[in-house]
Amino acid sequence: MLNKLLSKALVVTTTQLTMILIAVASIFLVFIIIAIIKMYKLKAENKKLMETNAFKDVDETYKDFTSGHLYGDN
Template identity: 85%
Template sequence: MLNNMLFKALVVTTEQLTIILIAVASIFLVFIIHAIIKMYKLKAENKKLMETNAFRDADDSYKDFTSSHLYDVDN
């Protein structure tokens, strides 16, 4: 008798399962749309940064410091 009552309490109808699946799918759809919008915004920002001179100047000012005494292999 107890097993029968427990079984009836755990049974999910088709309508309940449909509602749960629609809710979960809606939440994931919101996450996917948010990720797509963010991706396009980051892509546009990256394109804008690549076109500026600040990015090119940063590459030209780089100095190779590996030959300093901290990296001396004769020690």
């Protein structure tokens, strides 16, 4: 008798299962939306940083120092 009662208590209906799955899927959807928003914000910040003078490729103050050394280009 206790076994029957316990087995009935553990039965999950399809409606309950559907509600649980919808709740879990909506939580993951919120996490995905937050991640996408953060990705776009980081992309915009990276673009702004790359346009500043700190990341310029050419440094005009650089001078070639290898001509004075023993590299064979005397």
